[in-house]
Amino acid sequence: MTVSLDPQEAAYYERLAGLWWDAEGPFWPLHGLNRFRVGYIRDRLVEHFEREQGERPLAGLRAVDIGCGGGILSESLAALGAEVLGIDPVARNIAVAERHAEGSGLPVRYAATGAEALAASGERFDVVLNMEVVEHVAGLEGFMAACCALVRPGGAMFVATINRTPLAGITAIFGAEYILRWLPKGTHQYRKLRRPAEVEACLRDGGLHVAHRTGVAVSPLTRRFRYTRSLAVNYMMMAVRDGAPAGG
Ligand SMILES: C[S@@+](CC[C@H](N)C(=O)[O-])C[C@H]1O[C@@H](n2cnc3c(N)ncnc32)[C@H](O)[C@@H]1O
Numbered sequence: 001m002t003v004s005l006d007p008q009e010a011a012y013y014e015r016l017a018g019l020w021w022d023a024e025g026p027f028w029p030l031h032g033l034n035r036f037r038v039g040y041i042r043d044r045l046v047e048h049f050e051r052e053q054g055e056r057p058l059a060g061l062r063a064v065d066i067g068c069g070g071g072i073l074s075e076s077l078a079a080l081g082a083e084v085l086g087i088d089p090v091a092r093n094i095a096v097a098e099r100h101a102e103g104s105g106l107p108v109r110y111a112a113t114g115a116e117a118l119a120a121s122g123e124r125f126d127v128v129l130n131m132e133v134v135e136h137v138a139g140l141e142g143f144m145a146a147c148c149a150l151v152r153p154g155g156a157m158f159v160a161t162i163n164r165t166p167l168a169g170i171t172a173i174f175g176a177e178y179i180l181r182w183l184p185k186g187t188h189q190y191r192k193l194r195r196p197a198e199v200e201a202c203l204r205d206g207g208l209h210v211a212h213r214t215g216v217a218v219s220p221l222t223r224r225f226r227y228t229r230s231l232a233v234n235y236m237m238m239a240v241r242d243g244a245p246a247g248g
Helices: 007-019 028-048 072-079 091-104 115-120 140-149 166-179 196-205
Strands: 062-066 083-087 109-111 125-131 151-162 208-218 225-228 234-241
Touching: 007 091, 028 072, 028 125, 028 151, 028 208, 028 225, 028 234, 062 072, 072 083, 072 091, 072 125, 083 091, 091 109, 115 140, 140 151, 140 196, 151 196, 151 208, 196 208, 196 234
Parallel strands: 062 083, 062 125, 083 109, 125 151
Antiparallel strands: 151 234, 208 225, 208 234
């Protein structure tokens, strides 16, 4: 059992799991965001591990995608050469992800488990992806401690989420769920949104330091994503654990 799995969230993802790969369905924002965030992750990793840009710049890096859902991000990182393990405590997500990877022929491994159990097993990774998950977990500190433990010395974690500000409440919840209807009502709860300082405190407690952070904005007209200096709504960060980057 994954202690940080909120039963309400589990029910939500069990219900919608069949729609992960419908690029026009309830997960379209993740599909829309994907190319953009993959560029961010690739560029930071190329710099950190001193790789050449190219078709498979992440070749050989061991990555775990925590809360991988249907595998949208896992597959993209595998296509760049990373050895990806996607994990999610919602079993239906993993069934969908496995089926999709068979069709796309990408060598992603999946497991229906949480960060806590994986960290306890002693596995460590060059790259930990923690994207759009922290706003769904029960107990941020325990979840983040497990995610941090999964980062090997010299490795990196990426976190992406929504800030807890009035502006985020108005745009990312009220606007996206009730006005634009981009997401099903109830996808996000204001009290579970996470401020950057809260995430960063967990990263520090876990022995990581933030190396890069950026805001992310989406146009309601074109649905295009772009970087912004403001972290007031959506934001992403990269944190690293000191040590020799063994995957480099
Ligand atoms: C918004 S989706 C993000 C999916 C994927 N990370 C992405 O960005 O494309 C949130 C995911 O977090 C998973 N999740 C919820 N609680 C979790 C927990 N405690 N530990 C790990 N994953 C969790 C859900 O099952 C769901 O797949």
